[in-house]
Amino acid sequence: MTGGRDIRFIRAGGDPFALGHAHGEALATPLRGFLDDSLCRLNKVMQPQVSMDALLPTIAAYRAAVAAATPDLAEEVRGLAAGAGIGEDEAWLLQLRREIMGYRKVPTMGDCTTYARTGAAAQGHPVLAQTVDLNGDLDDHISVLEIARTGSGRRSLVLSFAGLLGYLGINSDGLAVGLNLVLGGQWRPGLPPYLAIRHLLDSAGSVAEAVKILRDLPLASSRNLMLCDPERAVWVEALGDELRITETEQAVHTNHFLHPDFVPSDEINVFARNSSLRRLEAGTAGLDALRPEADPEEHFGLLSQPPICVPDRGDIRSERTVAAVVMLPARGELHVRPGDPSLSGTRTFTL
Numbered sequence: 001m002t003g004g005r006d007i008r009f010i011r012a013g014g015d016p017f018a019l020g021h022a023h024g025e026a027l028a029t030p031l032r033g034f035l036d037d038s039l040c041r042l043n044k045v046m047q048p049q050v051s052m053d054a055l056l057p058t059i060a061a062y063r064a065a066v067a068a069a070t071p072d073l074a075e076e077v078r079g080l081a082a083g084a085g086i087g088e089d090e091a092w093l094l095q096l097r098r099e100i101m102g103y104r105k106v107p108t109m110g111d112c113t114t115y116a117r118t119g120a121a122a123q124g125h126p127v128l129a130q131t132v133d134l135n136g137d138l139d140d141h142i143s144v145l146e147i148a149r150t151g152s153g154r155r156s157l158v159l160s161f162a163g164l165l166g167y168l169g170i171n172s173d174g175l176a177v178g179l180n181l182v183l184g185g186q187w188r189p190g191l192p193p194y195l196a197i198r199h200l201l202d203s204a205g206s207v208a209e210a211v212k213i214l215r216d217l218p219l220a221s222s223r224n225l226m227l228c229d230p231e232r233a234v235w236v237e238a239l240g241d242e243l244r245i246t247e248t249e250q251a252v253h254t255n256h257f258l259h260p261d262f263v264p265s266d267e268i269n270v271f272a273r274n275s276s277l278r279r280l281e282a283g284t285a286g287l288d289a290l291r292p293e294a295d296p297e298e299h300f301g302l303l304s305q306p307p308i309c310v311p312d313r314g315d316i317r318s319e320r321t322v323a324a325v326v327m328l329p330a331r332g333e334l335h336v337r338p339g340d341p342s343l344s345g346t347r348t349f350t351l
Contacts, residue, residue: 005338006338007347008142008143012145014149015149017076017078017079020081023143027084028084031162031163032085032086034141035090042100044316044317045101045317050100052093055100062189062192065189065190073165073198084163094162094164095195096192102221111254111255112133113130113133113282114130115130115250116176116228116250117249118228118231118249118329121250121292122249122292123293124292125293125294126230127299127326128177129303132321132322138322139323139339141161141162141163142322142323144158146351154171154202156169156170156171156202158198159334165195166199167179167194168197169197171201171202171205173229174205174229174230175229176229176327176329178327179193179194181222182224182239182262183222183255191217193221193223193238196214196219200225207232207234222240225238230329233249233250234247234248235251235258237257237258254279255275256268256276287302296333296348299326300326300337303324303337303341304342309340311340320340321339323339331350332350333348333349335347335348
């Protein structure tokens with residue numbers, strides 16, 4: 001089932017531990033259930049099977065890297081564990097699922113399609129929108145977090161899945177951040193990109209500030225980050241210790257590297273590449289056809305169309321569209337359709 005999923009809305013304020021505690025307390029029952037569901041469903045999507053004991057050294061290595069790079073987020077994970085009544089290693093596992101899965105060269109039909117329009121091209125209506133394509137049937141664990149940190153006037157709206165401190169979102173300064181999975185390089189203990197996005201929303205008020213911060217972060221794995229504010233849009237492809245930044249007023253990205261420096265290192269398999277190319281073409285044509293003042297429902301119309309919307313084929317191991325998001329940086333609005341966006345209604349969250 002991909003339509004009609006609920007979205008849990010959680011307001012969290014205070015210091016990092018308090019933020020995590022509020023998040024964990026609000027989701028205590030579903031998070032414990034998720035941990036008990038084939039170890040966060042990892043053993044439903046991975047071969048060979050994994051165990052918590054076997055993962056402890058990996059968790060410790062990532063935990064140390066995150067604590068060194070972003071100590072406030074490490075403290076927030078500690079608060080999440082206390083609030084949910086779970087172990088700290090379990091709270092870290094919730095942050096590290098995608099890193100533990102790594103990347104496998106097997107056929108897949110989709111991952112996120114992301115686009116942004118800003119500056120003169122947006123005519124005063126900047127937007128960042130995307131599908132969220134994941135395996136593991138995670139549309140039953142969607143949350144939106146409203147984050148207000150003590151000592152900061154900046155607030156954020158963050159889309160989250162199953163206890164993640166970050167995935168994508170928008171802040172009150174008008175910075176929106178989306179992402180795409182791209183495959184390459186060696187994945188290693190470091191700052192998971194999901195947590196890096198949360199750190200950007202906490203710390204940056206513009207695309208320029210976000211890019212400056214990104215240059216100093218030890219990212220754990222390859223990704224593309226789409227950054228948009230009312231004046232600028234860039235995509236940042238990360239491969240190993242290298243970043244490549246492309247700026248454009250109208251940007252579309254899917255799941256293969258676009259920067260020529262990184263194309264030779266792309267590890268996407270031929271089936272996934274064909275899907276990525278089709279979605280890139282459809283997203284580019286669809287965005288070209290959308291008027292600058294298009295409202296969120298018009299954007300959802302594009303995000304709901306195949307091949308951009310990846311259907312549920314009944315295989316928990318395969319990526320499918322588990323949410324679609326439209327963010328309006330100038331208005332501080334996050335619009336979400338859970339599950340298959342062609343089957344669900346829109347929830348609106350405002351800063």
